[in-house]
Amino acid sequence: MIKKLIVPAFLLFTLISFAQQGTSSPYSFYGIGDVKFKGTAENRAMGGLTIYSDSIHLNFQNPASYSNLKLTTFSLGGTYLTTNLSTNSQSEKARRTAIDYLAVGLPLGKLGVGFGLMPYSSVGYNIQSTLAATTTNAQEIKQYSGTGGINKVFFGAGYAVTKKLSIGVDYSYNFGKIQTYSFRFIEGIQYGSREKNLSDITGGTLTAGMNFNTPINKKINGFASFTYSPDSKLSSSNSRNIATIQYSSSGAEILVQPLEVDVANTTITLPSKLAVGFGVSQSKKWMLGTEVTFQKSSDMGNRFNDINNVSYENSTRYTLGGFYIPNYNSFSKYYEKIIYRGGLRYENTGLIINNTSIKDYAVTAGVGLPLMGVFSNINIGLEYGQRGTTSANLVQENYTNISIGFSLNDKWFQKRRFY
Numbered sequence: 001m002i003k004k005l006i007v008p009a010f011l012l013f014t015l016i017s018f019a020q021q022g023t024s025s026p027y028s029f030y031g032i033g034d035v036k037f038k039g040t041a042e043n044r045a046m047g048g049l050t051i052y053s054d055s056i057h058l059n060f061q062n063p064a065s066y067s068n069l070k071l072t073t074f075s076l077g078g079t080y081l082t083t084n085l086s087t088n089s090q091s092e093k094a095r096r097t098a099i100d101y102l103a104v105g106l107p108l109g110k111l112g113v114g115f116g117l118m119p120y121s122s123v124g125y126n127i128q129s130t131l132a133a134t135t136t137n138a139q140e141i142k143q144y145s146g147t148g149g150i151n152k153v154f155f156g157a158g159y160a161v162t163k164k165l166s167i168g169v170d171y172s173y174n175f176g177k178i179q180t181y182s183f184r185f186i187e188g189i190q191y192g193s194r195e196k197n198l199s200d201i202t203g204g205t206l207t208a209g210m211n212f213n214t215p216i217n218k219k220i221n222g223f224a225s226f227t228y229s230p231d232s233k234l235s236s237s238n239s240r241n242i243a244t245i246q247y248s249s250s251g252a253e254i255l256v257q258p259l260e261v262d263v264a265n266t267t268i269t270l271p272s273k274l275a276v277g278f279g280v281s282q283s284k285k286w287m288l289g290t291e292v293t294f295q296k297s298s299d300m301g302n303r304f305n306d307i308n309n310v311s312y313e314n315s316t317r318y319t320l321g322g323f324y325i326p327n328y329n330s331f332s333k334y335y336e337k338i339i340y341r342g343g344l345r346y347e348n349t350g351l352i353i354n355n356t357s358i359k360d361y362a363v364t365a366g367v368g369l370p371l372m373g374v375f376s377n378i379n380i381g382l383e384y385g386q387r388g389t390t391s392a393n394l395v396q397e398n399y400t401n402i403s404i405g406f407s408l409n410d411k412w413f414q415k416r417r418f419y
Contacts, residue, residue: 023036023081023096023098023122023123023124023125023149024081024083024085024094024095024096024124024125025083025085025124025125025387025397026085026125026127026144026395027351027353027358027387027388027395027397028121028122028123028124028125028146029123029125029144029146029180030302030307030310030351030353031121031268031300031301031302031303031312031351032120032121032149032150032178032201032234032268032270032303033121033122033123033148033149033150033178034121034122034123034124035120035121036098036100036119036120036121036122036149039059039060039061040057040058040059040060040075040077040100040101040379040405040407041077041100041366041379041380041381041403041404041405042057042341042366042368042379042381042405042407043059043061044364044366044381044383044401044403045321045341045342045343045364045365045366045367045379045380045381045382045383045403046319046321046322046323046341046342046343046364046366047319047320047321047342047343047344047345047362047363047364048291048317048319048321048343048345048364049277049289049290049291049319049320049321049322049343050062050225050227050275050277050291051223051224051225051277051278051279051289051291052223052225052279052281052287052289053065053068053211054068055068055069055070055071056069056070056071056073056375056376056377056407056409057073057075057407058073058075058103058105058114058407060101060103060114060116060118060154060156060170061209061227061275062168062209062210062211062225062227062275063114063156063157063158063168063169063170063207063208063209064158064159064166064167064168064209064210064211064225065112065158065166065168065209065211066105066111066112066113066114066156066157066158066168067110067111067112067158067159067160067166067168067211068112068158068160068166068211069105069106069107069112070107071107071375071409071410071411072104072105072106072107072409072410072411073104073105073407073408073409074103074104074406074407074408074409074410075101075102075103075104075105075116075405075406075407075408076099076101076102076405076406076408077099077100077101077379077403077404077405077406078097078098078099078100078403078404078405079097079098079100079401079402079403079404080095080096080097080401080402081094081095081096081097081098081399081400081401082094082095082399082400082401083095083096083397083398083399083400084397084398084399085395085396085397086390086395086396086397086398087390087393087394087395087396088390088393096124098119098122099119100118100119100403100405101116101117101118102116102117102118103115103116103117103118103154104116110159110160111157111158111159111160112157112158112159113155113156113157113158114154114155114156114157114158114170115153115154115155115156116153116154117151117152117153117154118151118152118154119149119150119151119152120149120150120151120152120172120174120176121149121150121176122148122149123146123147123148123149123178123179123180124146124147124149125144125145125146126143126144126145127143127144127145128141128142128143128144129141129142130142138186138187138188138189139186139187140184140185140186140187141183141184141185141186141187142182142183142184142185143181143182143183144180144181144182144183145180145181146178146179146180146181147178147179148176148177148178148179149176149178150174150175150176150178150201150234151174151175151176152172152173152174152175152205153172153173153175154170154171154172154173155170155171156168156169156170156171156207157169157170158209164212164213164214165210165211165212166210166211167208167209167210167211168208168209168210169206169207169208169209170206170207170208170209171204171205171206172204172205172206172207173202173203173204174201174202174203174204174205174234175201175202176201177198177199177200177201178198178199178201178303179196179197179198179199180196180197181194181195181196181197182194182195183245190246191244191245191246192244192245192246193242193243193244193245194242194243194244194245195240195241195242196240196241196242196243197238197239197240197263197303197304198238198239198240198241199236199237199238199303199304200236200237200238201234201235201236201237201268201303202234202235203232203233203234203235203268203270204232205229205232205270206229206230206232207227207228207229208227208228208229209225209226209227209228210225210226210227211223211224211225212224212225216280219282220280220281220282221280221281221282221283222278222279222280223278223279223280223281223289224276224277224278224279225275225276225277225278225291226274226275226276226277227273227274227275228272228273228274228275229270229272229273229274230272231269231270231271231272231296231299232269232270233267233268233269233270234267234268234269234270235265235267235268236265236266236267236268236303237265238263238264238265238266238303238304239260239263240260240261240263240304241258241259241260241261242258242259242261243257243258243259244257263304266301266302266303266304267301268300268301268302268303269299269300269301270300271295271296271297271298271299271300271350272295272296272299273293273294273295273296274293274294274295275291275292275293275294276291276292276293277289277290277291277292277319278290278291279322284325284328284329285324285325285328286322286323286324286325287322287323288321288322289320289321289322290318290319290320290321291317291318291319292316292317292318292319293316293317293319294314294315294316295314295315295316295317295350296314297312297313297314297315297349297350297351298312298313298314298350299312300312300350309353309354310351310352310353311352312350312351312352313348313350313352313357314350315347315348315349315350316347316348317345317346317347317348318345318346318347319343319344319345320343320344320345321341321342321343321344321364322341322342322343323339323340323341323342323368324339324340325337325338325339325340326338334372337370338367338368338369338370339367339368339370339377339379340366340367341364341365341366341367341368341381342364342365342366343363343364343365344361344362344363344364345360345361345362345363345364345385346359346360346361347359347360347361349387353392353394354392354393354394355392356389356391356392356394358387358388358389358394359387359388359389360385360386360387360388361385361386362383362384362385362386363383363384363385364381364382364383364384365381365382366379366380366381366382366403367379367380374409375409376406376407376408376409377407378404378405378406378407379403379404379405379406379407380402380403380404380405381401381402381403381404381405382400382401382402382403383399383400383401383402383403384399384400384401385398385399385401386398386399387399
């Protein structure tokens with residue numbers, strides 16, 4: 001069944017990933033947009049914890065985890081996002097639906113491989129401000145909007161060196177387009193101005209990972225996870241168009257005197273990242289772990305060199321999470337086979353606007369619902385959090401995200417026997 005799903009699913013996902021708008025955050029204006037991927041639905045339900053690996057779930061954050069796969073795994077996930085955006089004077093709500101990932105994992109003995117496609121970052125905002133014009137009593141209207149983002153296709157492999165130690169490496173190719181617009185109108189004046197910026201972004205990234213586990217006693221295992229991504233360069237081919245505009249009676253935009261402006265192409269640095277995690281677990285019963293991620297975000301830059309109110313600092317993310325299964329082998333009570341997950345996350349994003357650091361923190365919960373008769377499951381996660389602040393003329397985002405992930409498993413490459 002999985003084999004029949006893969007090709008059409010990848011084709012559909014490719015089309016949707018170019019069309020979808022996966023964020024409503026004004027902070028997505030900066031850098032390469034709002035970095036969206038925080039792991040699978042299982043990871044997100046545990047605060048984004050990515051240190052645990054098993055035989056039927058993919059863990060994209062650590063390629064060493066592919067060596068644990070025992071069945072071919074097809075993973076698909078998406079999120080419904082609801083955000084309340086507030087300033088000191090007003091608030092608005094926004095809703096988005098986005099596909100988060102589509103991937104396949106293959107077990108090949110001690111070797112496991114994974115490949116797939118996912119949105120890496122997203123740009124999506126629409127802001128309007130109305131002020132008194134500097135020279136007249138007329139109102140000045142400014143509108144800002146942005147769309148697009150970066151997708152990535154990846155391939156990774158993990159190898160079990162020993163029963164306790166596995167290593168892995170992942171290569172991702174990033175590509176996408178980002179468009180931003182700014183409009184300026186003055187009340188009573190026929191024409192306004194419009195600036196359109198377009199960036200075409202490409203580049204590759206590399207991630208290495210390691211998993212280590214060892215028994216503490218007859219029931220409890222201890223494990224550790226390490227991942228490292230060196231800094232990498234993304235090439236941004238930029239263009240800018242400035243035009244005088246007016247609107248027809250039907251509301252259509254009419255360009256008057258469009259002008260192409262020479263702007264420099266830029267190189268954006270994706271900063272190096274190190275994640276270290278530790279945990280304890282009882283097989284098929286419970287797990288508790290913590291993870292710290294350090295990112296040298298001070299090396300980050302913007303697509304254009306004329307954005308002045310932003311800077312970057314090194315970022316740190318702290319995660320605590322785990323799961324509990326009442327009775328994995330229960331035959332009569334389905335709810336005892338459900339995986340119950342929960343977690344906490346706190347992050348200094350590394351983004352500084354108007355001399356204010358942007359923080360992000362959330363509490364998460366979720367369940368893994370096994371499908372009867374097979375090893376596949378449906379994973380549902382709920383994330384409630386806050387990013388930003390209303391101080392320093394900034395925006396505070398209170399968000400609620402509902403994630404749904406499908407982990408479908410099958411056995412491939414079986415030798416057929418004839419009698």
